[in-house]
Amino acid sequence: MTPPSDPTADLESLRRMTSDVAAWLDRAAADAQAGGLDRLARVNPGVSQWSPRQQIDHAALATLSICRAVDAILTRAPGCVGPGAQQPNLQMILATGFIPRGRADAPEKMKPPPDVTHAATRAHLDALAEALGALSPRLVGARIGSGDGGGAARFPHFALGPMSTAEWLRFACIHFDHHVALAHDAADA
Numbered sequence: 592m593t594p595p596s597d598p599t600a601d602l603e604s605l606r607r608m609t610s611d612v613a614a615w616l617d618r619a620a621a622d623a624q625a626g627g628l629d630r631l632a633r634v635n636p637g638v639s640q641w642s643p644r645q646q647i648d649h650a651a652l653a654t655l656s657i658c659r660a661v662d663a664i665l666t667r668a669p670g671c672v673g674p675g676a677q678q679p680n681l682q683m684i685l686a687t688g689f690i691p692r693g694r695a696d697a698p699e700k701m702k703p704p705p706d707v708t709h710a711a712t713r714a715h716l717d718a719l720a721e722a723l724g725a726l727s728p729r730l731v732g733a734r735i736g737s738g739d740g741g742g743a744a745r746f747p748h749f750a751l752g753p754m755s756t757a758e759w760l761r762f763a764c765i766h767f768d769h770h771v772a773l774a775h776d777a778a779d780a
Contacts, residue, residue, distance in 0.1 A: 602760055632644055635780045643773075646774035646777065647712055650767045660754070664744045673745065692773065
């Protein structure tokens with residue numbers, strides 16, 4: 592998937608992906624309750640060290656954090672910075688819409704527990720859907736272009752450097768899709 596570069600389109604894409612993943616998670620939970628194998632709980636080391644449910648939980652938690660970063664930019668909250676040096680990897684990710692597998696390590700607070708439950712992951716997806724819905728009308732009124740992200744305000748990513756609103760939302764689509772693809776690959780293997 593190559594997400595669109597329009598921030599409102601990226602936000603809508605995230606809303607759609609969140610809904611689709613929640614439905615997939617619910618179907619898998621229903622299958623497991625009906626006596627089937629819980630495909631989302633088992634780790635497939637050939638794909639990832641995380642289970643499919645952990646992948647989804649991480650994607651939801653990270654995207655919630657991105658929503659907070661976008662909110663900080665829109666409100667010019669403390670922690671915002673001006674344009675600054677970004678890691679070359681960020682520009683490659685944004686340009687290609689692709690994150691190479693197995694290259695990054697999530698911060699501890701974004702690592703899901705090995706025994707993450709359906710209920711916890713579903714709650715994170717529900718919170719994400721709510722946060723994305725709350726951002727939607729705010730983006731419409733903001734002056735956000737795909738190039739400048741609404742001005743000079745940026746919010747720093749722990750490893751990739753400062754990003755604008757437009758960059759954060761594009762990155763969120765790419766990152767979410769990356770982890771959903773890993774979850775599907777691990778569940779189907």
